[in-house]
Amino acid sequence: MSRLILFNKPYGVLCQFTNESTGAPRPTLADYIDLPGVYPAGRLDLDSEGLLLLTDDGRLQARIADPRYKMPKTYLVQVEGEPTDASLDALRKGVRLKDGPTLPAEVERIAAPDLWPRDPPVRFRKTVPDCWLRLTIREGRNRQVRRMTAAVGLPTLRLVRWSIGDWTIEGIAPGEWRAA
Incomplete structure (x- = not known):
């Protein structure tokens, strides 16, 4: 079975079990998960948080990570600025990135979610508004969500x-894991 x-996955943790870079040592999955034979199905950037399967x-692993299967991945995204109907519509239709157009995303503005504090905290600027979006994509290009929101000025x-498909991190604290 x-x-x-x-x-x-907490902010700043590498999505691998070893840190083979020559730079500063960074925490890896091995600092949190002591189970032999399990490997990540997909990745999350160093500066992203949340569900990693x-x-x-x-x-x-292939079914989860391979874009052919179009498994939905939902993100809570804090963006700088106020989204307009046009910017949200652009995300819903798909935006053109340097590596080609994205598939349409599901996106809605949401109230600030009740999340754990991030370390280090997000920089707060009095003169620049921010808001939260719930964004669902069905591909998984490198830094795709960040590039999509930037492409529409957010x-x-x-x-x-x-979440990924039906799996979610609800009730799992940062740095914690549970078997599905």
Whole structure:
């Protein structure tokens, strides 16, 4: 029987079990998960937080990570600025990035979610408004959500992956994991 782990990746943690870079040492999955034989199904950037799925099943790993399967990934995104109807419509239709157009996203403005504090905190600027979006995509290009929001004039300040398919981090604290 295959294993599936739901991990709430904290900000600043590498999505790998070793830190082979020559730069400053960074925390890795090995600092949080001591289970042999499980590997991440997809990635989250160093500066992104939230749900990372790990499994020991190569087929399941491919189904989760491969864009062919168009598994929905939902993010809570704090952006700089106030979204307009036009910027939200552009995300809903798909935006053109340097590596081509994106598939349409589901997006809505939401109230600030009740999330854990981020360390380090997001920089607050009195003169620049920010807001939160719930954004769902069905692809997984490198830094895609950040590039999409920037393309419509809304730079991302904080990015938390909330769910992948039916799996969610609800009730899982940062740095914690549970078996699905």
